[in-house]
Amino acid sequence: MKSKTSEPILFEIAENKDLADNPKVLRVILDPKFTRIDFGYNATGQYIKGGWIRMSPKTYVEVQGLAEKFLLTETTGITIAPKKVVFQSVKDWQFFTLYFQPIPQKDCVINIIEEENPTPDDFNYYGIELKMNEGVGILQNL
Amino acid sequence: MTEIIDACWDKLGIDTSPETIQKDMANMRKLPPEGFDAPIYYDHKGRGYAYSDPDYELGGVSLSDTDIETIRESIEFIQTIGGSRISEKFNHAMEKILSTSIEEFSAGNTKQAILQTMNPPKSRGFEHFDLFYKACREKTPVSLVHYSYKKRNFSVLTIHPFMIKEFENKWYVMGFSEKHNQIRTFGLDRVFDPFLLKKKYIPVDKSTCEKEAHDYYGVFPIPNQKKQGVKIHVSALVTNYFEAYPIHESQVIEKEANGSSVISFNLIPTIELTRLFLSHGYHVKVIEPKWLIEFTENLK
Numbered sequence: 275m276k277s278k279t280s281e282p283i284l285f286e287i288a289e290n291k292d293l294a295d296n297p298k299v300l301r302v303i304l305d306p307k308f309t310r311i312d313f314g315y316n317a318t319g320q321y322i323k324g325g326w327i328r329m330s331p332k333t334y335v336e337v338q339g340l341a342e343k344f345l346l347t348e349t350t351g352i353t354i355a356p357k358k359v360v361f362q363s364v365k366d367w368q369f370f371t372l373y374f375q376p377i378p379q380k381d382c383v384i385n386i387i388e389e390e391n392p393t394p395d396d397f398n399y400y401g402i403e404l405k406m407n408e409g410v411g412i413l414q415n416l
Numbered sequence: 417m418t419e420i421i422d423a424c425w426d427k428l429g430i431d432t433s434p435e436t437i438q439k440d441m442a443n444m445r446k447l448p449p450e451g452f453d454a455p456i457y458y459d460h461k462g463r464g465y466a467y468s469d470p471d472y473e474l475g476g477v478s479l480s481d482t483d484i485e486t487i488r489e490s491i492e493f494i495q496t497i498g499g500s501r502i503s504e505k506f507n508h509a510m511e512k513i514l515s516t517s518i519e520e521f522s523a524g525n526t527k528q529a530i531l532q533t534m535n536p537p538k539s540r541g542f543e544h545f546d547l548f549y550k551a552c553r554e555k556t557p558v559s560l561v562h563y564s565y566k567k568r569n570f571s572v573l574t575i576h577p578f579m580i581k582e583f584e585n586k587w588y589v590m591g592f593s594e595k596h597n598q599i600r601t602f603g604l605d606r607v608f609d610p611f612l613l614k615k616k617y618i619p620v621d622k623s624t625c626e627k628e629a630h631d632y633y634g635v636f637p638i639p640n641q642k643k644q645g646v647k648i649h650v651s652a653l654v655t656n657y658f659e660a661y662p663i664h665e666s667q668v669i670e671k672e673a674n675g676s677s678v679i680s681f682n683l684i685p686t687i688e689l690t691r692l693f694l695s696h697g698y699h700v701k702v703i704e705p706k707w708l709i710e711f712t713e714n715l716k
Contacts, residue, residue, distance in 0.1 A: 281614075284559055284611060284613065286559070286572045286574070287572070298570055300561050300570055300571075300572045301559070301561065301572050303611075312561055312572075312608075312609065314561065314563065314570025316568050365568070367563060367568065367570075369561060369563065369570065369608045369609075371609070410559070410574075410613045410614065410615050411613065411614035411615075412559075412611045412612065412613060412614065413556065413611075413612040413613065413614050414611065414612050416611075
């Protein structure tokens with residue numbers, strides 16, 4: 275359990291009925307050099323072959339109480355629009371990670387914003403609470 | 417010189433000549449890798465050869481012809497079972513041994529491979545082998561993302577791993593799962609981005625590790641089942657396979673006059689065990705316990 279550090283800190287995000295669950299936010303890692311957020315997505319029956327996913331290049335993280343936007347810098351497992359990850363079936367699934375500019379390593383509540391005026395297809399998440407005493411240090415370099 | 421020749425005969429059974437001994441000593445004086453940089457000089461007073469450094473010993477390990485042949489066979493065997501079944505780290509170490517072996521043991525004859533094992537393409541998740549190996553060895557908890565194929569659900573888990581297991585070319589990590597509050601097994605193919613955590617490790621007692629190693633056929637125990645007797649009736653044809661390839665150390669075969677048999681085991685029933693029984697179709701029938709008869713039927 276960490277309080278004051280410059281090493282990466284990992285937070286497991288508990289299942290929360292107030293958070294969208296597909297994609298599901300799984301982990302947040304606060305590193306001095308970046309903020310990393312892991313997601314899991316299950317393709318749905320909305321499209322015959324499961325549809326597609328992608329992230330807006332304008333996606334950002336905001337810390338409640340701060341005006342600053344922490345911008346998306348990199349992704350793995352998902353493409354940045356206009357490119358898409360296209361599924362082949364309604365049973366496909368995808369683990370993916372978004373990297374943002376680093377947010378301060380202290381107790382905070384964050385929002386992940388893909389679109390400021392979202393449609394149901396956009397990935398927006400509000401009120402993810404990160405308490406430093408619930409985080410765990412990571413031993414390896416990321 | 418005569419004493420050296422006699423010693424070669426007495427200790428090595430080699431009948432040699434003064435010329436050969438001279439050549440060997442010249443080679444020993446050479447610098448590595450050709451020689452051993454041995455500080456050999458002729459002691460006029462003692463009228464014989466000696467080391468100028470009394471503490472000098474030949475480096476490396478003395479290998480007999482049998483040793484060298486055994487190492488050759490081992491390398492060939494490891495090469496055969498290698499490939500995707502050995503992690504990159506081990507492959508790298510093996511390459512080093514092999515490159516040494518070429519220098520040390522090259523007999524100038526390249527053999528055709530005479531061993532072949534199943535060598536499937538690299539599987540998803542195997543890249544985590546080294547991390548989990550380190551976690552087990554150094555007793556370090558791991559955070560991982562797990563995807564359940566059956567439930568179609570992602571979950572984040574902290575596990576305290578103690579064993580990596582291979583079964584039918586699939587790799588698994590076993591450890592105490594904080595979320596489940598019990599020991600669980602996770603297929604590496606369903607594990608994403610594991611991280612070593614700076615957190616106190618929850619150890620698993622030795623008997624549990626032993627149980628995991630000996631009481632299962634396969635990997636996934638059927639929930640809430642303890643070690644118990646299992647009996648199957650097996651046709652004469654398939655009895656041959658069970659005789660040839662016992663599946664568990666507890667296996668006992670009682671043959672019937674017509675060649676069929678009743679085979680009993682004492683183990684913790686697993687999903688893999690029931691799948692094995694089903695894979696033989698009508699040749700294998702579960703007799704005991706009753707619940708397993710039903711369980712196996714439901715898997716059809």
